[in-house]
Amino acid sequence: MRVLLTGSAGFVGSHLTERLLEDGHSVIGVDNYLSGQQRNTELFLGHPAFRFVQADVSLGLPNISESLDWVLHFASPASPPHYQQHQVETLMVGAQGTQNALELARSHGAAFMLASTSEVYGDPHVHPQPESYWGHVNPNGLRSCYDEAKRYAEAITFAYHRTHGLDTRIIRIFNTYGPRMRPDDGRVVTNLVHQALKGQPLTIYGDGSQTRSFQYVSDLVEGVVRLMTAKAGDDLHGPVNLGNPDEYSILEFATVIRELLGEHLKVEFRALPQDDPMQRRPDISRAKSLLGWEPRVPLRTGLARMISDLQPAARFAAQGQNHSVSAGAD
Amino acid sequence: MRVLLTGSAGFVGSHLTERLLEDGHSVIGVDNYLSGQQRNTELFLGHPAFRFVQADVSLGLPNISESLDWVLHFASPASPPHYQQHQVETLMVGAQGTQNALELARSHGAAFMLASTSEVYGDPHVHPQPESYWGHVNPNGLRSCYDEAKRYAEAITFAYHRTHGLDTRIIRIFNTYGPRMRPDDGRVVTNLVHQALKGQPLTIYGDGSQTRSFQYVSDLVEGVVRLMTAKAGDDLHGPVNLGNPDEYSILEFATVIRELLGEHLKVEFRALPQDDPMQRRPDISRAKSLLGWEPRVPLRTGLARMISDLQPAARFAAQGQNHSVSAGAD
Numbered sequence: 001m002r003v004l005l006t007g008s009a010g011f012v013g014s015h016l017t018e019r020l021l022e023d024g025h026s027v028i029g030v031d032n033y034l035s036g037q038q039r040n041t042e043l044f045l046g047h048p049a050f051r052f053v054q055a056d057v058s059l060g061l062p063n064i065s066e067s068l069d070w071v072l073h074f075a076s077p078a079s080p081p082h083y084q085q086h087q088v089e090t091l092m093v094g095a096q097g098t099q100n101a102l103e104l105a106r107s108h109g110a111a112f113m114l115a116s117t118s119e120v121y122g123d124p125h126v127h128p129q130p131e132s133y134w135g136h137v138n139p140n141g142l143r144s145c146y147d148e149a150k151r152y153a154e155a156i157t158f159a160y161h162r163t164h165g166l167d168t169r170i171i172r173i174f175n176t177y178g179p180r181m182r183p184d185d186g187r188v189v190t191n192l193v194h195q196a197l198k199g200q201p202l203t204i205y206g207d208g209s210q211t212r213s214f215q216y217v218s219d220l221v222e223g224v225v226r227l228m229t230a231k232a233g234d235d236l237h238g239p240v241n242l243g244n245p246d247e248y249s250i251l252e253f254a255t256v257i258r259e260l261l262g263e264h265l266k267v268e269f270r271a272l273p274q275d276d277p278m279q280r281r282p283d284i285s286r287a288k289s290l291l292g293w294e295p296r297v298p299l300r301t302g303l304a305r306m307i308s309d310l311q312p313a314a315r316f317a318a319q320g321q322n323h324s325v326s327a328g329a330d
Numbered sequence: 331m332r333v334l335l336t337g338s339a340g341f342v343g344s345h346l347t348e349r350l351l352e353d354g355h356s357v358i359g360v361d362n363y364l365s366g367q368q369r370n371t372e373l374f375l376g377h378p379a380f381r382f383v384q385a386d387v388s389l390g391l392p393n394i395s396e397s398l399d400w401v402l403h404f405a406s407p408a409s410p411p412h413y414q415q416h417q418v419e420t421l422m423v424g425a426q427g428t429q430n431a432l433e434l435a436r437s438h439g440a441a442f443m444l445a446s447t448s449e450v451y452g453d454p455h456v457h458p459q460p461e462s463y464w465g466h467v468n469p470n471g472l473r474s475c476y477d478e479a480k481r482y483a484e485a486i487t488f489a490y491h492r493t494h495g496l497d498t499r500i501i502r503i504f505n506t507y508g509p510r511m512r513p514d515d516g517r518v519v520t521n522l523v524h525q526a527l528k529g530q531p532l533t534i535y536g537d538g539s540q541t542r543s544f545q546y547v548s549d550l551v552e553g554v555v556r557l558m559t560a561k562a563g564d565d566l567h568g569p570v571n572l573g574n575p576d577e578y579s580i581l582e583f584a585t586v587i588r589e590l591l592g593e594h595l596k597v598e599f600r601a602l603p604q605d606d607p608m609q610r611r612p613d614i615s616r617a618k619s620l621l622g623w624e625p626r627v628p629l630r631t632g633l634a635r636m637i638s639d640l641q642p643a644a645r646f647a648a649q650g651q652n653h654s655v656s657a658g659a660d
Contacts, residue, residue: 087489087492087493088429088486088489088490088493091425091429091482091485091486091489092429094482095421095425095426095429095482096425096426099418099421099422099425120469122464134452134466134467134468134469135467135469136464136466137464137465137481138464139450139464139465139481139484139485140484140485140488140500140568140569144484144485144488144489145485145486145488145489147485148478148481148482148484148485149482149485151467151469151478151481151482152421152424152425152478152479152481152482154469154470154474154478155421155469155470155474155475155477155478155479156418156421156475158470158474158475159417159418159421159474159475160418162417163417163418170470238470239470
């Protein structure tokens with residue numbers, strides 16, 4: 001298969017590229033590096049089945065002469081600090097970006113997949129969230145540039161399916177972690193891991209009893225590949241949650257990280273900020289029955305892999321900044 | 331003031347144009363006639379302070395050389411049969427259309443108003459709906475092309491306000507009726523009025539006890555003008571409901587129409603369709619306190635005006651189609 005992937009230089013995009021190439025497919029990666037990282041492109045530049053197009057999908061794509069089997073639209077800032085810094089660009093990649101990617105799929109007779117998000121559920125009143133839950137989103141709030149952009153992206157994906165008969169799929173990605181996340185991602189896993197690698201105290205907001213669900217990135221990628229290769233059927237067009245329903249308290253995260261990186265690491269408690277993300281937890285019944293999918297990587301394993309990937313660079317960075325890196329860091 | 335109004339040939343757009351011209355302002359009307367009507371442009375073509383640009387705001391506007399004080403973005407299909415027939419265009423006028431209008435306002439140093447809708451509340455769980463209610467919208471349903479487009483339009487309007495400091499206003503328009511509605515609008519008021527004018531039985535779905543709130547178009551226009559001329563303040567940027575909170579049952583509508591057009595008109599009951607619009611009713615406290623606004627035109631008065639405007643044409647049309655027009659039609 002030949003696959004065009006927008007957002008190929010992002011955290012998830014880079015893992016998806018890697019997997020598709022491993023599976024023997026050709027990948028055309030597209031990114032504008034607004035939040036993607038050039039080194040995620042460089043990983044694959046030597047691969048004969050990979051080529052990269054630097055372009056902003058919101059402004060339109062250059063002519064793609066190859067035939068395409070799939071267009072995967074994964075481009076978007078995804079962490080709160082990034083999308084709040086780029087509100088208009090985030091809105092555009094949900095609207096114009098999605099439409100340009102849909103039109104590309106349509107003109108090439110390709111199937112289309114949208115990477116949507118658990119943020120379409122907003123601050124949910126239903127736990128865990130099944131795909132049939134309509135969500136609880138503030139259309140004017142600080143997160144609306146991301147939440148409403150993704151809801152719009154789902155709506156236009158459905159409109160192309162209904163109007164043009166395009167073969168479309170939608171995944172709703174819940175919190176995901178793993179190697180190649182940006183250090184400034186701003187969410188709890190990267191924050192704690194990077195603090196630990198620098199030997200800094202682990203910051204916990206509130207009393208740490210609030211819970212989070214995180215899936216390891218290879219589980220997400222497995223779900224994407226299964227949805228791409230699932231036998232066509234009407235049931236495939238509705239959104240599919242991909243996330244890990246196992247909940248951990250922030251204190252449990254910190255405990256695992258200390259076990260992996262050194263029990264001496266201190267924990268620092270700070271006041272809970274007002275915009276602390278609300279709890280979300282996926283109901284994955286649909287992915288289970290449709291794709292036979294469920295997450296396989298436990299938190300401890302995933303964190304160990306992420307840390308081992310980060311360690312040399314992080315140590316180097318830490319040493320450049322200060323000399324407090326602990327001897328117990330592995 | 332010089333005002334650019336997208337959707338000027340629509341039902342609401344034409345009444346707003348009329349009012350702004352009456353108040354001594356200049357109006358540049360823009361429409362692509364997707365759901366607007368050419369005759370609504372022709373009404374004003376002779377007016378020295380009116381000029382018309384036929385353009386699709388979703389695809390971009392031609393250069394506007396005049397200075398502008400306001401950009402009012404009212405373009406969009408608004409009735410369910412129209413937007414469901416034009417799903418992608420409806421999504422585009424909410425995204426690209428709104429952004430093009432915002433950019434026009436920004437480049438001209440003009441203020442911006444978005445015509446949003448009570449449909450952002452979806453199938454609400456809160457009655458009546460205050461602006462602070464986040465709504466209950468299906469992001470993938472048949473109405474999502476309109477609902478999500480308008481929620482996105484609100485989000486990008488806020489993003490331009492936050493990012494570029496643009497002076498923005500948002501109104502949420504609830505069901506509105508009056509002269510110049512399209513006969514094929516598809517909602518209960520036009521359906522019943524046109525049936526009555528043709529001497530046909532009035533169709534009531536279900537038992538007619540379900541209620542609707544309808545505001546007369548001049549009330550809406552008064553609210554728009556008040557919001558445009560309100561003294562600047564942070565409080566003006568949040569959405570403002572404009573609608574009539576008085577509820578009438580469908581049977582009451584039919585009764586008023588029969589009183590106005592002839593008691594002989596029969597009423598025909600049919601099964602309630604599955605997608606019968608849900609009940610929505612505005613909480614107008616904010617418009618009251620912010621603008622001193624409330625609706626003034628009672629249902630009977632509004633319906634009488636609408637009927638008197640429609641009668642010659644409708645009678646003629648009815649006579650062309652059949653000869654069953656009742657002598658009691660006024």
